[in-house]
Amino acid sequence: MIRFSRYVLFSLGLVIVAGLGIAWAHEDGGPLKVTVLAKSTDAWDGKPLPTYPAGQPEITILRIVIPAGEKTPLHLHTVINAGVLLRGELVVHTENGLSKRLKAGDSLIELVNKPHWGANDGKVDAEIIVFYAGIQGEKVTKKLDDHADSPDP
Structure with a gap:
C-alpha cells in the first residue's frame, strides 16, 4: 500500500487546482483576453509562406x-x-x-x-x-x- 504524506497530497492538490485554473483561463469567458493579431498562411503581399527549413x-x-x-x-x-x-x-x-x-x-x-x-x-x-x-x-x-x-x- 502506498502512503502519501500530507505535504505530497497538499502539493498534488495545488497542482491540480492550478492546472484547472490555467485551463479555465484559456476558455471563452475566462479572465484572460486573447486577441489574434495575425494568422495567415500568406505574407503581406498575398503570396504563400515557404515551408519551414529542416534543422534545430x-x-x-x-x-x-x-x-x-x-x-x-x-x-x-x-x-x-x-x-x-x-x-x-x-x-x-x-x-x-x-x-x-x-x-x-x-x-x-x-x-x-x-x-x-x-x-x-x-x-x-x-x-x-x-x-x-x-x-x-x-x-x-x-x-x-x-x-x-x-x-x-
Whole structure:
C-alpha cells in the first residue's frame, strides 16, 4: 500500500487546482483576453509562406526602432517572421512597387526571400517587435546593396 504524506497530497492538490485554473483561463469567458493579431498562411503581399527549413529551430525576437524620416536598408528575410508595430507609422515597400502602410497596433507577416525596405515617413520614431522562426546559427536577415535609387515613399 502506498502512503502519501500530507505535504505530497497538499502539493498534488495545488497542482491540480492550478492546472484547472490555467485551463479555465484559456476558455471563452475566462479572465484572460486573447486577441489574434495575425494568422495567415500568406505574407503581406498575398503570396504563400515557404515551408519551414529542416534543422534545430531558433526563435529570435527583435525590437527595431526606425527614426522619424528614416528608412531601413534594402534587405530580405531568409526565414518566416512577423511583427507588431508598437508606435509610430511605417510603410513597407517591395522593389516591384507594392507597399503596405502600418500604424501603431498593426501586425505584419513579412515577406520571405523577397527584397524590401521599410520607411518611416511619420513625425515620431517607429518601434516594431519582430519574431523570426529560424534555424540555429543561420542569419534571419540579409542586407542587400544600398537602394539609393529606390523611390522615396
